[in-house]
Amino acid sequence: MDITKYLKDNIVILDGATGTELQKAGLKVGELPERWNVTHKDALINLHKAYYDAGSNVVSANTFGANSLHFCDRELEEVISVALDNVKAARDLSAAKQPKFIAADIGPTGKLLEPYGDLKFEDAVKIFAKTVRLCAKHGAEIIFIQTMNDSYETKAAVIAAKENCNLPIFVSNAYGENGKLMTGATPSAMSCMLEGLGVTAVGVNCSYGPDELSGVVDGLLECSSLPVIFMPNAGIPKNVNGEAVYDVSASEFAESVKKAVLKGARIVGGCCGTSPEYIRLLAQAVANIPAGEIRPKNLTRISSYSHEVRCGIKPLIIGERINPTGKKRFKQALIENDRSYILKEGASQAENGADILDVNVGIPDIDEKTVLADTVVGLQAVIDLPLQIDTSDFVAMEKAVRLYNGKPLINSVSGKKASMDAVFPIAKKYGGAIIALTLDENGIPPTAEGRFEIAKRILEEAEKYGIKREDIIFDTLCMTVSANVQAASVTVDALKLVKEKTGCRTSLGISNVSFGLPDRETLNATFLTLALSAGLDMAIMNPFSEPVMKSFHAFNALDGRDTDFGEYIAFATRKTADAEQVVSVRNDEKNYQRRDNSRTRRSRQRLRRENGVSAATAYECGSGESGV
Secondary structure, three states: OOHHHHHHHOOEEOOOOOHHHHHHOOOOOOOOHHHHHHHOHHHHHHHHHHHHHHOOOEEEOOOOOOOOOOOOHHHHHHHHHHHHHHHHHHHHHOOOOOOOEEEEEEOOOOOOEOOOOOEOHHHHHHHHHHHHHHHHHOOOOEEEEEEEOOHHHHHHHHHHHHHHOOOOEEEEEOOOOOOOOOOOOOHHHHHHHHHHHOOOEEEEEOOOOOOOOHHHHHHHHHHOOOOEEEEOOOOOEEEEOOEEEEOOOHHHHHHHHHHHHHHOOOEEOOOOOOOHHHHHHHHHHHOOOOOOOOOOOOOEEEEOOOOEEEEOOOOEEEEOOOOOOOOHHHHHHHHOOOHHHHHHHHHHHHHOOOOEEEEOOOOOOOOHHHHHHHHHHHHHHHOOOOEEEEOOOHHHHHHHHHHOOOOOEEEEEEOOHHHHHHHHHHHHHHOOEEEEEOOEOOEOOOOHHHHHHHHHHHHHHHHHOOOOHHHEEEEOOOOOOOOOOOHHHHHHHHHHHHHHHHOOEEEEEHHHHHOOOOOHHHHHHHHHHHHHHOOOOEEEEOOOOHHHHHHHHHHHHHOOOOHHHHHHHHHHHHHHHHHHHHHHHHHHHHHHHHHHHHHHHHHHHHHHHHOOOOHHHHHHOOOOHHHO
């Protein structure tokens, strides 16, 4: 039986700890436990059998640290092949009747990825790929990526698994006391990225005991459409006579994990400090709990390396400033490879209220594939906002999406067949929400109905790739009203129609409406209000435009999206403070200028007296204050 089929209707019981159990059997500090697969085969077979006998459905091979950083090629294949043979032997020896599966256990490389360390992302993918290929070759039925405390390394491992086998992929991360990964990711951010990547199940393991990690499980259950894994430690270890002793008993552990199962956790087991006895009591505790339906949450969301941004709660601002269109200084920065200027543009937009940053580097004078990827990586090193990867170069798009740490917003796909054929495979492989433009080979339809027909075709094609409807965000394309006075109203009508008929989220570039007209900011601000009233979810706009930002915050407040006017008051207070600071600076400058002028006048008067020229004569000659 396939584990994915079994998951649909059953609670899945995992095994418990391997490392702490081998330490009880004599594994020494600093000794690689994977070598015991070969040198202590009986110890591993007996441990795996004990877990199957205790009720485990899935037992993981002793391959947690089996990678090319720790073993040469020959030894790596030996420890992996023997590890999987040991689990197979244990399964054959066990008389337990439950369905039994074999997982390859894949842990962190032991090195930090850039920008925190010196391991490059693609090098990490290669390391994991070698391990995955060997595990699949020697009989693994599940790839279980676990105890990862960095979202970027997690993504590298998942991509390696997807590119080198067709096995189900379980992913479990190690969260800290603050409920985040070491590098900052929240449970919702990890769920967002991993669901986009198409893994089979997501969860939490290690770190703490079941009670301390219950909040992480709750966070995953709230947002995940996938089965949730829960593998806590047997509490927090204490040093007793030189040995690690865990403070949660087997019975306490079973009861605590049972609570998570009652809430909806689907795949449960134990990590450090747990033993076959822990798993036996856990299996008994959850034996009569029916497996509830795993319901899709239908959320439109993207994420950075630290947090998710969810569409539909309130309108979102996509900062438009990292884009060369109409920006001479930005083009110059791209040509001169002035990364600091680009990063400052991103940071200042984040400070000014952007929720997402658009990233477009498309000019003829550069290698867009390299520059876009470098810009995305560089921005993520200094800014924690999700990014919209904006390009018509599909090669550049794939490279940037691959290196992106999280689930990006991809801008864009259109109704053109060539566009869908190129973009949908990228989005399916790497995960990402997609901006879909309502245009096709015939251009932009002049009517709302024509744009809606293109939206329908895009959704039908996306479904063929297994891309969910909630990951398609429609842009009904506003053209400038100076060329067509009906442009704004048709766009808004199309937006209403698409949203009503498809249920999908919407996005618009606000500043397009006003090209060629005076006082563009007033037009942009008013158009934004019209679009928001029609149900706009995301606005690509300039967060430095005061009229536009005023309209944005005022609309949210009056429409009830801004609870208790908190964001509006914060925005208005900040603007007042900024204005007062400007006045203060200007007053200081005036006062300084007066003092400076006074000093200059006295100095000139003294010099002229010393040279026999009166102050009156000097003034008449244009050397007084009025002539400075």
